[in-house]
Amino acid sequence: MMNNSLAGGLAKALLATTALAAAMAPAFSQTPAAEPAVEEGATIVVLGTRRTDRSVTDSASPIDVIGAAELATQPAADMLEIVKNLVPSFNVAQNAISDASTFVRAPSIRGLAGDMALVMINGKRFNRSALVQVAAGDPTNNLSQGSDISVLPSIAFGNLQILREGATAQYGSDAIAGVLNYTLREDEGLEVSTRYGQFYDNGGDGISRQIAGYAGVKLGDRGFISVAGEYNKDDGTIRNATRPSAVLFAQANPGLASQLPNYPDPVQIFGNSPAEGWKAAVNAHYEVTDATQLYAFGNFAHSKITQSFNYRPPITYSATDTAGVVRAQTRNSAFGHPIYLTPCPANSQTCAAGGFVKDGNTFSFSELYPAGFTPQFVGVKDQAFGVLGIKGDLIDNLTFDVSGSLSRNALTLSMFDSLSPSYGPLSQTEFQFGSLIQKETNLNADFVYSLDAGLASPVTIAFGGEYRKETYSATEGDEQSYGIGPYSNQALYVETAPGVYTLDSTVTMPPGASGYGGTSPDAADSFSQHSYAGYLSAEVDLTDTLSVGAAGRYEHYSTFGSATVGKVNALWKITPTVSVRGTVGTGYHAPSPGQSNVQILTTAFTNGIQVQTGTYPVSNSIAQYFGATPLKPEKSTNYGLGFVFKPMPNLTVTVDGYWIKIKDRIGTSQTYSVTAADIIAQPALLAVGEGGDVNYPTSAYDSRTAGIDFVSTYRTGLGNGLLNLTLAYNYNETKVTKFDPTIISASQKKDIEGTIPKHRATFTGNYSIGDLSFTARENFYGSFILEDAFPGQTFGSKFTTDLEVSYTIAKHYTLAVGATNLFNTYPDKIKATTANPIYVLTNSLSNGQVYPNSGGPFGANGGFWYARLKVKI
Numbered sequence: 071m072m073n074n075s076l077a078g079g080l081a082k083a084l085l086a087t088t089a090l091a092a093a094m095a096p097a098f099s100q101t102p103a104a105e106p107a108v109e110e111g112a113t114i115v116v117l118g119t120r121r122t123d124r125s126v127t128d129s130a131s132p133i134d135v136i137g138a139a140e141l142a143t144q145p146a147a148d149m150l151e152i153v154k155n156l157v158p159s160f161n162v163a164q165n166a167i168s169d170a171s172t173f174v175r176a177p178s179i180r181g182l183a184g185d186m187a188l189v190m191i192n193g194k195r196f197n198r199s200a201l202v203q204v205a206a207g208d209p210t211n212n213l214s215q216g217s218d219i220s221v222l223p224s225i226a227f228g229n230l231q232i233l234r235e236g237a238t239a240q241y242g243s244d245a246i247a248g249v250l251n252y253t254l255r256e257d258e259g260l261e262v263s264t265r266y267g268q269f270y271d272n273g274g275d276g277i278s279r280q281i282a283g284y285a286g287v288k289l290g291d292r293g294f295i296s297v298a299g300e301y302n303k304d305d306g307t308i309r310n311a312t313r314p315s316a317v318l319f320a321q322a323n324p325g326l327a328s329q330l331p332n333y334p335d336p337v338q339i340f341g342n343s344p345a346e347g348w349k350a351a352v353n354a355h356y357e358v359t360d361a362t363q364l365y366a367f368g369n370f371a372h373s374k375i376t377q378s379f380n381y382r383p384p385i386t387y388s389a390t391d392t393a394g395v396v397r398a399q400t401r402n403s404a405f406g407h408p409i410y411l412t413p414c415p416a417n418s419q420t421c422a423a424g425g426f427v428k429d430g431n432t433f434s435f436s437e438l439y440p441a442g443f444t445p446q447f448v449g450v451k452d453q454a455f456g457v458l459g460i461k462g463d464l465i466d467n468l469t470f471d472v473s474g475s476l477s478r479n480a481l482t483l484s485m486f487d488s489l490s491p492s493y494g495p496l497s498q499t500e501f502q503f504g505s506l507i508q509k510e511t512n513l514n515a516d517f518v519y520s521l522d523a524g525l526a527s528p529v530t531i532a533f534g535g536e537y538r539k540e541t542y543s544a545t546e547g548d549e550q551s552y553g554i555g556p557y558s559n560q561a562l563y564v565e566t567a568p569g570v571y572t573l574d575s576t577v578t579m580p581p582g583a584s585g586y587g588g589t590s591p592d593a594a595d596s597f598s599q600h601s602y603a604g605y606l607s608a609e610v611d612l613t614d615t616l617s618v619g620a621a622g623r624y625e626h627y628s629t630f631g632s633a634t635v636g637k638v639n640a641l642w643k644i645t646p647t648v649s650v651r652g653t654v655g656t657g658y659h660a661p662s663p664g665q666s667n668v669q670i671l672t673t674a675f676t677n678g679i680q681v682q683t684g685t686y687p688v689s690n691s692i693a694q695y696f697g698a699t700p701l702k703p704e705k706s707t708n709y710g711l712g713f714v715f716k717p718m719p720n721l722t723v724t725v726d727g728y729w730i731k732i733k734d735r736i737g738t739s740q741t742y743s744v745t746a747a748d749i750i751a752q753p754a755l756l757a758v759g760e761g762g763d764v765n766y767p768t769s770a771y772d773s774r775t776a777g778i779d780f781v782s783t784y785r786t787g788l789g790n791g792l793l794n795l796t797l798a799y800n801y802n803e804t805k806v807t808k809f810d811p812t813i814i815s816a817s818q819k820k821d822i823e824g825t826i827p828k829h830r831a832t833f834t835g836n837y838s839i840g841d842l843s844f845t846a847r848e849n850f851y852g853s854f855i856l857e858d859a860f861p862g863q864t865f866g867s868k869f870t871t872d873l874e875v876s877y878t879i880a881k882h883y884t885l886a887v888g889a890t891n892l893f894n895t896y897p898d899k900i901k902a903t904t905a906n907p908i909y910v911l912t913n914s915l916s917n918g919q920v921y922p923n924s925g926g927p928f929g930a931n932g933g934f935w936y937a938r939l940k941v942k943i
Contacts, residue, residue: 117231117233117249117251126722127714129651130640130652130653131234131639131651131653133231133233133234134231136156136232137228138227138228138229141225141227141230142224145265145888145890147278147300149220149221150162150175150219150220154177155872157798158830158832159179159180159800159830160177160178161208161827162176162208163175165925166309166923166930167339167379167380169204170201170447170449170481170506171201172375172447172449173451174200174201174203174220174449174451175220176211177211177216178208178210179247179248180234180248180728180730180775180800181777183211183736184217185198185244186245186246186247187244187246187250188244188245188249188250189219190241191253191254191367192251192457193251194457194512194514195241195512196219196369196477197477198215198508198510198664199479199481200480200507200664201481202214202542202664202670203215204672210804210826212738213668213737215508215665218453220373221349221373221453221479222349222369223282223298225282225283225299226255226284226298227255227351231250231251233249233250234248235655235710235726236655236656236657236706237655238637239635240621240637242625243658243659245657247730254296254353254367256286256296258294259285260283261940261942262282262283262941262942263280263938263939264282265278265279265280265282265938266279266280266937266938268305268934269932270894271931272309275305275308275341276306277304278305278936279302279303279304280301283298284297284298289354289356293356294353294354296352297351299350300348301347302345302348304345304346306341308339308341309340309920309930309931310336310340310920311914311918312335313336313383313912313917314389314399314914314916315387316330317912318911319383319384319385323441326440330441331487337444338378338379338381338444338918340918342931343376346374347451348371348372349369350371351368351370352367352368353367354366354367358460361463363460363461363462365457366459368454368456370455371451372450372453374448375449375451377446377448378446378447379444379488379673381918382404383400383405384405384436384439384440385405386399386401387399389909389910389916391902392909392910393902393907399916404435404489404584405434405435405442406577407577408432409434409435410429410431410432410562411433411495414426414563420572421563422573424561425561425562426562426563427571428562433494438499439489443487443489445485445486446487446488447484447485447585447586448486449482449483452478452480454477454479455479456477457473457475459471464517467520468518471515473513473514474513475512476511478508479507479508480505481506483502483503484501484503485501485585489583490550490551490553490582490583490584491557491579491584492554492556492557493550494579496556501548501550501551501583501588502547502548502551503547503587503589504545504588505543506543507541507545508541508543509540509541509543510538510540511538513536514534514535516532516533516534517532525613526610526612526613526614527611529608532607532608532621533605533606534604535604537602538600539599539600539601541599541663542597542662542663544593544594544595546589551582552581552587552588552589552671553581554581558580559576559578561573562576580759581759582757587673589669590757595667597664597666599629600627601660605623606623607621608620615643615644616640616641617641618638618639619638620638620639622635622637627703629661630660633703635656636655637653638654639652639655639710647715647716648714649713650711651710651711651726652710652711654709657706657707657708658704658706659706659736661702665767666688666767667687668685668767669685669686669690670684671683671758672685682757682758682759682762682763683741683758683762683765684755684757685738685764686698686764686766691752691754692754692766695751696742696766697813698739698766701736701767701768702769704769706733707731709730711726711727712726712779720785722782722784724782725778726778726780727777727778729775731773731775732774733772734772735769736769737770737818737822738765739768740765740813742764744758744761744762744763744764745760746760768814770809771810771814771819772806772807773822775802775805776803778799779799780797780798782796783796790840791839791840793836794835795833795835795836796834796835797831797832799829800830800831801829802830803828804823806819806823820857821856821858824854825856826927827852827853830850830852831849832847835847841879843877843878845875846873846874849872850867851870853867859923860903862903863898863901865922865926868895868897870890871891871892871893874886874888874889882941882942882943883940884940884941884942885939886939887935887937887938888936890934891932891934892933893933894933895928895932896921897922897926897930900921
């Protein structure tokens with residue numbers, strides 16, 4: 071383990087190196103060793119290599135480069151949607167009514183969890199989100215805790231480079247699936263853009279507004295600073311019917327119909343949640359000497375999202391499904407019986423202390439919510455990330471880069487329009503659940519030496535070290551948000567004679583707030599983990615046609631011990647137009663403090679009855695009672711083989727196959743139903759209650775992912791204009807190769823293998839002539855399943871079309887109009903089954919659902935049109 075003195079020593083060593091570098095740099099020659107020239111016009115790639123002379127086509131690793139124009143012109147405020155639109159192997163669910171996973175959506179890359187892809191800004195590790203996913207619409211991401219790229223303003227970046235292969239040996243834990251590196255802009259000038267749009271359906275809902283700005287200026291002849299920011303406000307969408315119970319309530323109680331939640335809209339909402347927020351980035355550097363540059367950059371963001379939860383009906387009704395079966399639409403348990411307010415008389419011999427008299431002195435939650443209620447779940451995200459560093463030349467052919475970063479990501483959860491049933495008339499209607507907080511500290515020292523060994527190129531030798539500390543915290547919520555109130559268990563007595571009572575019955579109310587459980591004092595805590603690492607790599611052109619590279623990394627974690635991983639790759643230019651490239655590597659992903667210690671209480675419904683689901687850490691006695699064992703690090707082995715074809719200067723085709731084997735994958739167990747005997751054995755299960763559910767973090771399965779990435783680009787003149795065509799396709803298949811069926815259920819296994827489409831493709835064409843530009847994109851999404859939620863149904867493959875036309879006036883003003891999902895395509899509707907009956911009254915499930923709440927691979931909102939104005943000076 072790494073003690074505090076060692077951590078302090080490493081920090082001092084890094085600072086000393088910084089000071090030494092600044093002092094030595096002016097004294098040494100700046101002449102670098104000669105390196106092969108990069109093809110004119112090609113983008114230099116900075117991922118998968120420490121060399122400075124590599125482009126996409128002569129890199130030994132498959133890399134996508136997405137430019138500033140592509141990032142900034144996508145009609146979305148969320149970076150998740152932007153990348154999903156552009157990269158076929160990148161998927162993210164819509165996550166309607168998905169607890170906190172609606173606020174922080176986890177993507178998947180190459181069919182793997184979001185925290186298996188490392189995110190960086192300017193080559194520096196970006197921080198995790200504070201949320202550990204326990205309600206992800208994509209089961210691949212259950213228990214993942216990756217970066218939340220929705221906090222990044224797209225206008226701030228010059229490009230995004232995506233390394234599509236494992237790179238743990240080069241960049242450390244989290245890089246099993248690949249790396250996303252955002253490069254901040256460094257151009258001078260001022261740019262402002264505004265965008266307005268809305269969806270086609272439901273009268274044109276989901277109105278989206280955005281204003282973004284960028285300003286970059288030089289600091290004399292030696293420096294530069296830029297500031298970029300975006301503000302967005304997005305209205306919600308509604309893509310469901312109301313609940314049958316709400317229709318029946320309005321028919322039976324017309325005078326109270328207007329008190330139904332959201333009236334006259336559905337009583338609960340499946341769609342996009344209303345959101346408002348801002349995000350910003352700053353970037354600066356200054357040459358303190360001719361050979362040394364001081365730099366700093368950061369990201370800051372704040373947003374608020376309000377999510378509709380499930381409707382709680384006050385009365386039980388019956389409704390007929392499409393199979394002719396009459397089914398009960400059960401009232402919520404908060405309305406199941408009145409709260410009896412008269413306590414047993416003091417010193418009574420027949421009415422026990424703590425009991426209540428069953429008389430007319432009662433309280434009913436229908437007094438508070440006569441037409442039922444729909445809790446509104448609120449998530450407030452706050453982000454701060456900053457990097458300070460110094461880089462330059464130490465001696466001939468030796469460069470250095472020493473940096474440190476601090477970050478804090480917080481998700482504060484609250485709710486209104488709810489209640490805490492066991493508190494009866496004392497219940498609040500608004501609750502603070504506490505905050506989830508992720509803090510990180512990184513220290514890095516990186517060195518690159520160019521050694522002339524008489525080969526076709528210098529040998530690029532890179533070495534360095536890293537220290538990381540991350541802390542996950544959960545703060546305490548309101549007492550009523552988690553507590554067991556005075557009316558949770560009422561023994562009721564009937565007075566049979568003056569002063570004489572007989573036990574009649576016992577009634578109960580569930581603990582905690584209806585909808586979500588706040589963090590209790592027992593669960594509120596902070597958990598830290600630190601690690602240190604060292605790496606060494608070498609790359610060289612052995613001949614004019616053969617390039618090779620190798621990297622190794624040693625990493626030690628205070629919680630999970632040590633690991634050594636490696637990687638080798640090569641590029642062979644068979645002919646001037648054909649190259650073959652390959653990679654073999656191993657990877658390592660240590661569980662985060664959040665994954666090891668997450669404890670959350672959520673609410674689901676079975677036939678209208680509120681069911682609490684508790685997720686408990688492996689160290690908790692409840693989790694251990696149901697079979698939990700400590701989490702293990704995920705270990706991977708990956709192979710890649712690809713081809714690069716460039717038969718003519720304006721046509722490039724790359725085909726890359728991959729095979730990734732992962733052992734001890736992290737996820738959540740299946741749910742275990744709580745019995746009365748379980749509560750006796752584990753009294754803390756009272757918070758969940760009899761009939762509630764429990765799950766826990768686990769490392770109980772292995773997987774194998776295999777796939778192919780195909781990318782073809784073609785650029786040519788057409789008439790007086792320029793035509794760019796891009797075809798990108800991803801085939802991806804994941805198989806669970808080993809699992810414990812007592813921990814991972816059969817439906818979980820099917821969802822891990824089938825929730826993400828195996829086939830995804832985009833074909834994009836852009837034609838520019840003078841100041842006029844046309845862009846069209848056809849998207850293909852393969853079929854998928856959601857076995858746990860919708861057993862037996864396969865949701866079919868779909869095509870969607872995007873179109874944009876833009877015109878530039880007087881070189882500085884660009885007006886664009888366009889549409890995504892131009893032809894208003896939706897995923898398949900949920901089919902009627904025994905498990906999911908469709909009701910005649912609403913043509914929906916009992917909760918009003920028409921489409922899967924994950925939204926499938928492209929969402930369930932339909933077409934969206936927009937207009938954008940950009941001014942650039």
